[in-house]
Amino acid sequence: MIPLSWYLLVAAALFCIGLYGVFARRNAVAILMAIELMLNAVNINLVAFWRYVTPEESTGMAWAVFVLTVAAAEAAVGLALVISVYRNRDSVVADDLDLMKN
Amino acid sequence: MTEQTLTTLTWLIPAGPLLAFFLIVLFTNRSRTLSWVLAWAGVFMALVLAWTVAINTIATDVHHLEEHPTVVHDAIEWLPVGDYFEGTWVEIGIAVDPLTSIMLIMVTFTITMIFIYSVGYHNWGAPLGKILGVPNHLQEEPLLSRFFAFMSLFAGGMLLLVIAGDLLLLFIGWEIMGFCSYSLIGFWYARDYHLKPDDIPHIPPRKAGIKAFLTTRIADVVMLLGIVFFYSVFGTLNFADALSAESLAHAAMTVGAVALGVMSLLLFAGTVGKSAQWPLHVWLPDAMEGPTPVSAVIHAAAMVSAGVYLIIRIFPLIAVGMGPQGSPMVGVIIAGIGAFTALMAATIAVAQNDVKGVLAYSTISQLGFMVAAIGTGAYVAAAFHLITHGFFKALLFLASGSVIHGMEHGAHEVHDHHTDPQDMRFMGGLRKKMPATFWTFLIGGLALSGFPFITAGFWSKDEIFADAWHQWSREGDILALTVFVMLAVAAFLTAFYTMRQISLTFLGKPRSPLAEHAHESNGFMTIPLVLLSVFAIAVGWSGIPETFPILGPLVNNNFFHHFAGSTIYETLFELSELNLVDSAIITLPFDVAPLGTSLLVALGGLFIGWWIYGRKPLKEGQIDPLVRPLGPLYTFLNNKWYWDELYQFLFIRPTVYLSERVVYEIIDKGIIDGTLHLIGRSVYRLGYYVKRFEERVISGGVDWLKDQFLAIAKEFRYLQTGRVQEYALISTLIATALIAVILLINYGWLARLF
Numbered sequence: 050m051i052p053l054s055w056y057l058l059v060a061a062a063l064f065c066i067g068l069y070g071v072f073a074r075r076n077a078v079a080i081l082m083a084i085e086l087m088l089n090a091v092n093i094n095l096v097a098f099w100r101y102v103t104p105e106e107s108t109g110m111a112w113a114v115f116v117l118t119v120a121a122a123e124a125a126v127g128l129a130l131v132i133s134v135y136r137n138r139d140s141v142v143a144d145d146l147d148l149m150k151n
Numbered sequence: 152m153t154e155q156t157l158t159t160l161t162w163l164i165p166a167g168p169l170l171a172f173f174l175i176v177l178f179t180n181r182s183r184t185l186s187w188v189l190a191w192a193g194v195f196m197a198l199v200l201a202w203t204v205a206i207n208t209i210a211t212d213v214h215h216l217e218e219h220p221t222v223v224h225d226a227i228e229w230l231p232v233g234d235y236f237e238g239t240w241v242e243i244g245i246a247v248d249p250l251t252s253i254m255l256i257m258v259t260f261t262i263t264m265i266f267i268y269s270v271g272y273h274n275w276g277a278p279l280g281k282i283l284g285v286p287n288h289l290q291e292e293p294l295l296s297r298f299f300a301f302m303s304l305f306a307g308g309m310l311l312l313v314i315a316g317d318l319l320l321l322f323i324g325w326e327i328m329g330f331c332s333y334s335l336i337g338f339w340y341a342r343d344y345h346l347k348p349d350d351i352p353h354i355p356p357r358k359a360g361i362k363a364f365l366t367t368r369i370a371d372v373v374m375l376l377g378i379v380f381f382y383s384v385f386g387t388l389n390f391a392d393a394l395s396a397e398s399l400a401h402a403a404m405t406v407g408a409v410a411l412g413v414m415s416l417l418l419f420a421g422t423v424g425k426s427a428q429w430p431l432h433v434w435l436p437d438a439m440e441g442p443t444p445v446s447a448v449i450h451a452a453a454m455v456s457a458g459v460y461l462i463i464r465i466f467p468l469i470a471v472g473m474g475p476q477g478s479p480m481v482g483v484i485i486a487g488i489g490a491f492t493a494l495m496a497a498t499i500a501v502a503q504n505d506v507k508g509v510l511a512y513s514t515i516s517q518l519g520f521m522v523a524a525i526g527t528g529a530y531v532a533a534a535f536h537l538i539t540h541g542f543f544k545a546l547l548f549l550a551s552g553s554v555i556h557g558m559e560h561g562a563h564e565v566h567d568h569h570t571d572p573q574d575m576r577f578m579g580g581l582r583k584k585m586p587a588t589f590w591t592f593l594i595g596g597l598a599l600s601g602f603p604f605i606t607a608g609f610w611s612k613d614e615i616f617a618d619a620w621h622q623w624s625r626e627g628d629i630l631a632l633t634v635f636v637m638l639a640v641a642a643f644l645t646a647f648y649t650m651r652q653i654s655l656t657f658l659g660k661p662r663s664p665l666a667e668h669a670h671e672s673n674g675f676m677t678i679p680l681v682l683l684s685v686f687a688i689a690v691g692w693s694g695i696p697e698t699f700p701i702l703g704p705l706v707n708n709n710f711f712h713h714f715a716g717s718t719i720y721e722t723l724f725e726l727s728e729l730n731l732v733d734s735a736i737i738t739l740p741f742d743v744a745p746l747g748t749s750l751l752v753a754l755g756g757l758f759i760g761w762w763i764y765g766r767k768p769l770k771e772g773q774i775d776p777l778v779r780p781l782g783p784l785y786t787f788l789n790n791k792w793y794w795d796e797l798y799q800f801l802f803i804r805p806t807v808y809l810s811e812r813v814v815y816e817i818i819d820k821g822i823i824d825g826t827l828h829l830i831g832r833s834v835y836r837l838g839y840y841v842k843r844f845e846e847r848v849i850s851g852g853v854d855w856l857k858d859q860f861l862a863i864a865k866e867f868r869y870l871q872t873g874r875v876q877e878y879a880l881i882s883t884l885i886a887t888a889l890i891a892v893i894l895l896i897n898y899g900w901l902a903r904l905f
Contacts, residue, residue, distance in 0.1 A: 072880050080876075143876055150873025 056097035064090035077134070077141040081127045088120045152207055158225045160200050161245050161314055164255070165324075167196030169307035175300040183295040187270050190299035194263045194306055201259040201310070205252035209714065216249055216717040221391050223247035224316055241382075243323075246316030246391055250534060250718040253711075254313045254460060257538045260686065261452035261545040262306045264679035266299075268549050269444040271675025272556065273298065284341030286442075288559040298338060302448065305331035309453040313460070317388040318378050321461065325425065328454050329371065333364040335449070336441040351790060356440035366434040370424020377417030384414065394467045396725035403471055403731055412472025412481035418465055419485055426458025426518045429492040433794050436511040443552025446507060450514045451545035459521045459537050466530050467722050467732075473528075474732040483630055486526025490637040493519025495792065497644035501651070502777065502788035505573050506551045509652050512791075513599060514544055516641055520615055523638060527631050528733065529618030534715045535694045536615060539607035543598035543687035550592035550680055553672040554578070554656060557585050561668035570665055575655040576775075577663035579768060585671045589657045591680040596653050598687045600646035601753040604702065607691030609753065612642060614694065614712075616745035624742070626733070639748050646756025651764045659768020698741035 070083025099109020171193030226244025280287025312324030337360025622631035
């Protein structure tokens with residue numbers, strides 16, 4: 050059986066990729082996608098811990114389902130914001146959206 | 152009629168005029184016609200109700216009345232006193248007894264006549280006068296609504312007073328009339344006089360109103376003391392309860408009859424003011440500045456009668472006060488003031504030239520007769536003279552108003568606006584021009600002078616004389632004799648000045664173009680004159696003594712004496728048994744001496760008056776025939792004994808001096824203003840320093856703080872790059888660092904480091 054740490058490593062890697070995406074990508078849509086990556090990394094953790102630590106209770110799986118739901122809602126709101134920003138400013142580049150500078 | 156109905160009707164007597172007042176003031180004041188119609192409706196209603204109630208009393212058997220004089224009585228709880236829960240209340244209520252009934256008949260009738268007359272007097276229907284607050288001759292009075300509103304209120308106040316069953320309601324009516332007299336005397340508020348140096352000084356209406364109000368106020372304060380005293384002794388203000396024989400006997404035992412005498416003198420002070428007795432008589436002559444119907448209503452029907460009515464009402468109290476256990480000084484003071492006033496005012500009236508001035512002093516004089524009668528214990532005589540005087544003096548005033556009206560008419564026709572239309576020296580010959588006014592004036596004048604056997608004034612004056620004479624001849628009362636002599640002289644002078652007035656006004660030839668062009672007044676004015684003159688004669692017949700030869704038994708067995716006397720008959724009878732009063736009301740035996748005196752002074756006065764003034768009427772410009780023989784005395788009388796000047800010197804000048812020099816200069820400007828200025832300056836100084844502190848410390852400090860924050864903010868704004876990813880990075884790094892620290896602490900690594 051594959052040890053728990055392997056899943057955790059995969060999840061950590063996925064989370065770091067997501068984090069890197071959030072910090073480094075210029076496109077707002079890409080940033081949103083990176084956030085989704087981080088959420089899914091969390092999901093892997095949840096499911097893995099459930100399976101290895103408390104398989105008799107379904108708490109971890111239930112949590113994962115909640116996170117998926119929240120992620121979907123968040124993606125919808127986020128994309129709507131991006132579209133709205135695009136309509137107003139003809140750009141979805143995060144660095145251009147500096148109305149709050151200084 | 153049931154007692155319940157009578158009670159309701161009695162309560163409603165003053166309601167008509169009072170309602171008319173409110174309706175006129177609130178709603179109809181724009182329509183002069185509607186206003187006087189309403190005022191008429193109010194007094195007619197009062198007339199009908201009052202006569203119904205009064206006739207019901209008159210129809211009651213006199214012997215029954217003697218035992219139960221109060222036919223109607225009712226009271227409502229008005230003012231809680233002491234402990235509320237004990238249910239002690241000051242009550243106000245009404246009572247109708249024989250005295251009330253005869254007053255109701257006189258008051259409502261004369262007031263109604265005066266209301267009718269007023270419409271004509273103010274030229275209703277003529278073109279509207281333009282100037283407010285002055286007499287508009289021959290034009291309709293622009294303030295007619297106001298006039299009728301106040302007259303209605305006045306009538307309401309008088310009727311309240313008459314039906315009052317206690318001192319409180321009486322005092323309310325009393326004060327309503329006080330206020331109305333002020334506003335009605337000053338009705339022509341914008342009128343001013345430009346006196347020549349040798350004119351007799353007289354004051355404009357607005358000042359006359361204030362004078363009347365203030366003078367009566369002095370008396371009312373004392374009277375209020377009397378009311379308080381009354382309440383503290385009897386525990387009630389109700390006349391019937393407090394002035395019953397039982398209650399008076401009890402009071403005489405606890406506080407003493409002399410204290411009751413003092414109480415009656417305190418209340419009598421109210422009469423001195425209201426009924427214009429010396430020394431407070433000075434307001435009444437100046438009150439002639441009001442329109443003539445006002446003079447009639449104040450000086451005949453209502454206000455001055457109220458004063459005498461009060462002392463007749465409280466007569467049992469006065470009787471105990473001056474009775475065997477009281478002090479004779481009470482009688483001396485009351486009778487003395489009355490007799491002195493009667494004589495003094497009569498002498499002044501002899502030398503007056505103003506047609507209303509003569510009547511004003513004659514009113515004071517006649518009221519003196521009544522007061523003197525009360526002072527000698529002649530209860531019925533005072534009441535009788537009050538009633539007859541009410542009728543004939545109202546008649547005389549209204550007739551004199553008609554004369555003035557005619558003279559003003561003449562003045563208008565000849566365009567003479569400088570001659571005084573009230574001055575009798577410019578009249579004469581009006582008999583032909585104004586026949587109705589002449590005949591009615593003559594009847595009123597004869598009644599005033601006491602023309603024998605026919606007129607009302609003769610019988611009422613005769614009764615006063617008879618009472619005083621009886622008092623002297625039976626009991627050797629020197630006071631009664633003095634009063635008798637003084638009143639006889641006053642009655643002689645009354646007849647004399649009345650004849651003088653009639654001669655100067657109506658006889659001979661006109662002494663000015665005004666009189667030449669005068670003519671008779673309209674029907675509104677002459678009809679009330681005729682109706683009043685009927686009463687000025689006929690009322691006297693109700694009081695012919697039954698002991699009087701021939702006429703007495705023939706007419707009615709002295710109805711008035713028994714009827715009015717029944718009000719306090721029982722009370723006085725019981726009190727005399729307790730030896731608290733001298734004598735009960737008795738039927739006087741016939742005596743030639745007072746009758747002879749009465750005849751002599753009336754006929755003698757009239758004859759001498761006619762001899763001097765009527766036989767050879769004055770020519771135009773001729774001076775008064777009395778001026779030369781009387782010399783300085785005439786000037787003294789013409790100037791009204793200089794009472795006004797004396798009061799000016801004794802009271803007004805010191806008061807003005809005190810207020811101007813002492814109170815104003817020293818207390819107000821020096822002490823009060825000085826203190827205020829000191830406080831003001833100190834506060835100003837303090838404020839200056841507070842302002843400096845505010846500027847420097849508070850305002851400066853806040854500014855400094857603000858500058859510091861701004862400077863810091865300027866530096867920090869550069870942190871705000873506006874790049875969302877940078878923020879995310881920084882917050883992630885900080886979060887990571889924090890987590891790292893927490894982990895380190897958790898595992899104890901931090902401790903291991905050190």
